[in-house]
Amino acid sequence: MNLTTVHTVADLRARVSRWRAEGLKVALVPTMGALHEGHISLTKLARTQADRVIVSVFVNPTQFGPTEDFAAYPRTLPADQKILDAAGVELCFAPSVEEMYPSGFATRLHIDNLTDMLCGAARPGHFDGMAQIVTKLLLQAMPDYALFGEKDYQQLMVIKRFVTDLNIPVSIIGGPIHREADGLAMSSRNRYLSPEERETATTLSRVLSSITDRASRGDAIEPLLETGRQQIASAGFSPIDYLEIRDAENLELMHGVIDRPARVFVAARLGKARLIDNMAIIPANSDA
Ligand SMILES: Nc1ncnc2c1ncn2[C@@H]1O[C@H](COP(=O)(O)OP(=O)(O)OP(=O)(O)O)[C@@H](O)[C@H]1O
């Protein structure tokens, strides 16, 4: 195995310092493990920028609400290590909860505005916990680049905001959503789906594609969203946390006919899985 796994911040730093002394560029891909092709697409994108790629695997307790799936979240480190090794990743950072949050830990982070909506509204405190752990990972590894998927588009926007606000010296790169052949966005939580639910799950990307198509050709969005909600509900999703179209940059809610780059966002529960997805809407009459 060419992959090395370290479990402490000290060992991570020692490795990165050596690479830096050799003048090598370093990229970090933060994950919660249970790795799939979506994660590997980020490591491949990382490789186009950096000489050394680090993947962190840490199921961060502080971004889960009290009734969410922290305990059930799949923890598959040996399988993840094999996948990372096959993908040519040099370093896996897999710390314990105690390593990241030692006794006495008392620091919180909150980002205004961008976190009030979408998953921020549905999962109170989620983005505070996410920002807390991503800030720690960035300061621990001090990479040149850090990569995040557009599947978690709001997360990517929030990260860009606090990295700018806090002057963290790293370039944040977003990677496109990697999908299964039938359109379902890859996600570690897809493994919660029964075979029947797995079939039903394709409804989300089909509804988003249809909305994207028609909104980009100039149809008013309210009726499209209403039809989309009905289709998602009748497929068996419940609850639908949101199906909304927002500005692609500042995430402001949009209305009527789309006249600038936007995104349609969905989050809905199917059985044990809360699934999210989103797609870009580029108005046909824009040069964006
Ligand atoms: N299908 C995908 N395409 C591109 N990036 C992805 C995809 N799925 C996850 N990512 C990205 O991988 C990183 C780690 O995500 P995470 O480990 O939470 O995986 P996940 O599949 O999104 O899991 P979950 O089901 O918990 O949301 C995040 O930046 C996330 O946006």
Ligand SMILES: CC(C)(CO)[C@@H](O)C(=O)[O-]
């Ligand atoms: C960025 C992240 C690894 C922080 O725990 C997580 O939110 C995720 O997997 O998207």
Ligand code: BAL
């Ligand atoms: N992929 C986002 C991490 C989470 O759902 O907590």
